Amino acid sequence: MITALSGGGEKGLTLYDATREQIGEVLAGEPSYRIEQTWKGLYESFAEPENITTLSAALRKRLGEALPTALIPVRESVSDKGDTVKFLWHLADGNHPIETVLMHYADRATVCVSTQAGCAMACGFCATGQAGFNRQLSVGEIVEQVVRAARHAKKRKQRVANIVFMGMGEPLANEPAVWGAIERLHHDIGISARHLTVSTVGIVPGIRTLANRPLPVNLAVSMHAARNDLRDELVPINKRYPIDDLIEACRDYLKVRNRRISFEWALIAGVNDTARDATELAKLTTKLRPSAHVNVIPLNPTPGFPTRGTDAQGVRRFAKRLQDLGVNATVSQPRHRHRRGLRTVGGWSAGGADGATQHLGSEQGGQALATLVDLLTQDRLDDRSKQSPVIRKMHGELGAARAQ
Numbered sequence: 001m002i003t004a005l006s007g008g009g010e011k012g013l014t015l016y017d018a019t020r021e022q023i024g025e026v027l028a029g030e031p032s033y034r035i036e037q038t039w040k041g042l043y044e045s046f047a048e049p050e051n052i053t054t055l056s057a058a059l060r061k062r063l064g065e066a067l068p069t070a071l072i073p074v075r076e077s078v079s080d081k082g083d084t085v086k087f088l089w090h091l092a093d094g095n096h097p098i099e100t101v102l103m104h105y106a107d108r109a110t111v112c113v114s115t116q117a118g119c120a121m122a123c124g125f126c127a128t129g130q131a132g133f134n135r136q137l138s139v140g141e142i143v144e145q146v147v148r149a150a151r152h153a154k155k156r157k158q159r160v161a162n163i164v165f166m167g168m169g170e171p172l173a174n175e176p177a178v179w180g181a182i183e184r185l186h187h188d189i190g191i192s193a194r195h196l197t198v199s200t201v202g203i204v205p206g207i208r209t210l211a212n213r214p215l216p217v218n219l220a221v222s223m224h225a226a227r228n229d230l231r232d233e234l235v236p237i238n239k240r241y242p243i244d245d246l247i248e249a250c251r252d253y254l255k256v257r258n259r260r261i262s263f264e265w266a267l268i269a270g271v272n273d274t275a276r277d278a279t280e281l282a283k284l285t286t287k288l289r290p291s292a293h294v295n296v297i298p299l300n301p302t303p304g305f306p307t308r309g310t311d312a313q314g315v316r317r318f319a320k321r322l323q324d325l326g327v328n329a330t331v332s333q334p335r336h337r338h339r340r341g342l343r344t345v346g347g348w349s350a351g352g353a354d355g356a357t358q359h360l361g362s363e364q365g366g367q368a369l370a371t372l373v374d375l376l377t378q379d380r381l382d383d384r385s386k387q388s389p390v391i392r393k394m395h396g397e398l399g400a401a402r403a404q
């Protein structure tokens, strides 16, 4: 068996994990141009493997048997305006659920990909963090998300121009596979480095590794708090890589890459939306000016859970405060919230169990909830996650909902 070496560990190699050489091994005995035909079919035409018509049916069969695809489509949901598509997949080797989001704009499309099945970072506001970690994704499992989304976009005659590594999981906790995917997306699909963005909660060694990689990709940091005591609570990895170390790594990244860094700030009412928070954040970004940008994420209040998003007026006030303090800050448009998948306080994540059940039918919460429901119903949660008050409460809510 050919095995995938990066990310996913010792598992069967999937189609989009395979290098040209490995495809050559599968097509042994065929003329070498068959490899190029396969490669073009996969990465230029985004063809379904069984539809690469430059190959004979027998060769397509041989390819499909040796190199299966990695993602099993489970659900696809489209926003009311049709501009956002969420895909829920199961990984072929174990039904771990992951998500991909495709966003259509006037002239291009953006794809948000997952990099891990689950996440070990345990951010307090995030459903994925509460549900725990399953496993790393391989290069092919990340790339296949983009290829499938690009295939979908192609039907609307749109080209995927931007990729954001902001879906389920912490990309820099799976940096080798993320980097392998970046190289494939850049070299073979033709997406430029300036249109590839890696978002992290602040894995300092990962930021330093990224700084030394050969392509200047964009860096985004999920900041959410600018003082250690609060950030320790919201983003527990902060205890290991406190704010000073994180900012120093960001500063070094900027020196090497000469790019702008984005800070994501999800506003939680009464938690991180005060004048003090704005002042603290401004102080941090000032250290990085002119190359730091703050992306303020407005969140809808979700009934039934004590942690609520800041209201629209509060969001505007916070952004204005930052701007008055000289910070390059913008408020992201509502649908950008979806791109964070399970990572933000948006959707049901901030709503916890109560909010989740109330959002069962909504476009906003449905996909995220479905992922967690899958984990719950398949009993795939680790022991730590099962102890989480949010998960325990949700389990009870789901049981009650089913009993009705």
Ligand code: SF4
Pocket (backbone or CB within 6 Å): 119, 120, 121, 122, 123, 126, 127, 128, 129, 130, 167, 168, 169, 170, 201, 342, 343, 344
């Ligand atoms: S916010 Fe991101 S890093 Fe934190 S637990 Fe959720 S998926 Fe992981």
